[in-house]
Structure formats: structure tokens, C-alpha cells
Amino acid sequence: MAEIIEGGVIESFEEVPDVRVVRIRPDKWVEFKPGQYFQIFIPEGEETVKPYSVASPPSNRKYLEFCVKRVEGGHASNFMFNTEPGERLKMQGPMGRFVLQEQITNDIIFAATGTGISSIKPMIRTIFERGTDRQIWLFFGIRTENDIIYKKDFETLASKHKNFHFVPSLSRASEAWNGERGYVQDVMKRLIKDITNKDIYLCGVAEMVEQMRKIAEQLGFPKEKIHFEKYV
Numbered sequence: 001m002a003e004i005i006e007g008g009v010i011e012s013f014e015e016v017p018d019v020r021v022v023r024i025r026p027d028k029w030v031e032f033k034p035g036q037y038f039q040i041f042i043p044e045g046e047e048t049v050k051p052y053s054v055a056s057p058p059s060n061r062k063y064l065e066f067c068v069k070r071v072e073g074g075h076a077s078n079f080m081f082n083t084e085p086g087e088r089l090k091m092q093g094p095m096g097r098f099v100l101q102e103q104i105t106n107d108i109i110f111a112a113t114g115t116g117i118s119s120i121k122p123m124i125r126t127i128f129e130r131g132t133d134r135q136i137w138l139f140f141g142i143r144t145e146n147d148i149i150y151k152k153d154f155e156t157l158a159s160k161h162k163n164f165h166f167v168p169s170l171s172r173a174s175e176a177w178n179g180e181r182g183y184v185q186d187v188m189k190r191l192i193k194d195i196t197n198k199d200i201y202l203c204g205v206a207e208m209v210e211q212m213r214k215i216a217e218q219l220g221f222p223k224e225k226i227h228f229e230k231y232v
């Protein structure tokens with residue numbers, strides 16, 4: 001059974017419109033794997049718990065980072081969105097089996113929509129902290145250029161590592177955008193030609209993950225190479 005721990009919010013800022021990064025320093029450090037989540041106790045109203053993925057890599061022991069999208073009328077997300085430094089929170093974790101494999105022997109394709117990036121970011125960070133000569137792709141589906149969560153982090157990583165390919169795809173791109181357009185699943189389908197020695201990790205809202213999973217199967221990925229997490 002996962003431990004219940006407490007921690008204090010040390011930072012909370014808007015990363016992109018309606019998406020907030022909340023950093024919590026736990027009173028006691030708990031080991032976790034990239035991709036795992038914590039159940040956060042929402043103390044407002046009737047106490048509930050909601051899962052949020054850890055967006056920071058395990059190597060960063062200063063805090064647990066969460067990246068939360070404000071959902072209209074959503075109880076937990078609005079609570080998280082309004083947290084301020086100094087606030088105390090209770091969490092239970094780590095939980096989840098959507099984790100990065102220990103040995104990276106294949107190329108890896110990551111695909112996320114929205115805050116689904118939260119569980120993928122620590123996986124990618126961990127891969128490059130350990131070092132790899134495999135090709136690592138990140139297909140990221142969002143609406144507009146202003147909605148690209150962790151844009152700078154991924155661009156910096158891509159400029160340092162020639163084997164990291166960052167492919168944001170915008171469903172509502174402006175005229176000026178010269179990257180990929182349209183739904184991320186279509187872009188992935190178009191760009192992935194060869195699935196030999198590749199694993200695929202998918203995360204985001206359930207509908208998108210389901211579509212991506214079907215595409216991965218159509219492309220020929222065997223089931224054991226398709227790893228996924230659905231957020232709702």
C-alpha cells in the first residue's frame with residue numbers, strides 16, 4: 001500500500017494559459033519511477049482524492065512537480081490551480097504501472113496531448129540523464145502555439161541531443177506556425193514509417209489515447225510494446 005505523506009507548496013505558476021505548475025516539497029522523500037502519479041487529497045468541501053502525475057524526474061529530489069490543467073467546473077483541478085506557496089497538502093503514492101522501462105534498448109516514440117505530457121516529461125528527462133544513442137521522438141498534441149507546455153525545456157533538450165525529435169502538432173495553428181498541424185494521431189501515423197525496434201508510450205485524455213493505441217496497432221506494434229495511461 002502506497003504511503004501517505006504531507007508536503008508544502010514551494011512554487012505555483014502558470015506555465016501556459018489554464019495550465020499550472022505546482023511544486024510540492026514532501027516532508028519525507030518517497031522514491032518513485034518516471035511516469036508514476038500521486039493521489040492528492042483535496043481538502044476543500046467533502047475530502048476527495050485525484051491522481052496527478054509527477055512531472056519532475058526522480059533525480060530531482062528538491063520537490064515533486066505537478067502540472068495541472070484547469071477544467072471548467074472541476075473540483076480538484078481548480079483547487080490545485082489556486083494553491084499558493086506555503087499551503088500544506090496530503091498525498092498518497094507513488095502509484096501506477098505506466099513507467100519507463102529500466103533498460104532503453106529500442107527507439108522510443110512518446111505521444112501526449114495536453115497535460116498528458118506530465119508523465120512523459122520525467123521519462124524523457126531520465127532517458128537523457130542516463131544517456132542513450134537510441135532515437136527518441138515526442139509527438140505532442142495541443143491547440144495553439146501558446147499552449148505548448150514545457151516548450152523551452154523540450155526545445156533545449158532537442159538542441160542538445162540530435163537523437164531527440166520534438167514534434168508539437170497544433171490543432172488550431174496560426175498562419176505563422178511552420179511546424180506540424182492537425183491531430184497528433186494523424187501526424188504520428190504519417191511520420192512513423194518503420195516500427196522495427198521501437199516502443200511507444202501514450203498519455204492524455206482517454207479518447208485520444210484510445211485512437212493512438214488503435215493507430216499503433218494498425219502500424220503493427222505488438223501489444224507489449226504499446227504502453228499507455230488514460231487521464232479520465
Ligand SMILES: Cc1cc2nc3c(=O)[nH]c(=O)nc-3n(C[C@H](O)[C@H](O)[C@H](O)COP(=O)(O)OP(=O)(O)OC[C@H]3O[C@@H](n4cnc5c(N)ncnc54)[C@H](O)[C@@H]3O)c2cc1C
Pocket residue numbers: 037050051052053054066067068069070071072073074075076077078096115116118119205229230231232
Ligand atoms: C493516472 C492519472 C494521472 C493524471 N494526471 C494528471 C496530471 O498530471 N495533470 C492533470 O491536469 N490531470 C491529470 N489527471 C486528471 C485528474 O486526475 C482529474 O481528473 C482532472 O484534474 C479533473 O478533475 P476535477 O476534479 O477538476 O474535475 P471533475 O470534477 O472530476 O470533472 C468536472 C467536469 O470536467 C470534465 N473533465 C474532467 N477532466 C477533464 C479534462 N482533462 N478535460 C476536459 N474535461 C474534463 C468531467 O467529465 C466533468 O464533466 C490524471 C488522471 C489519471 C487517471
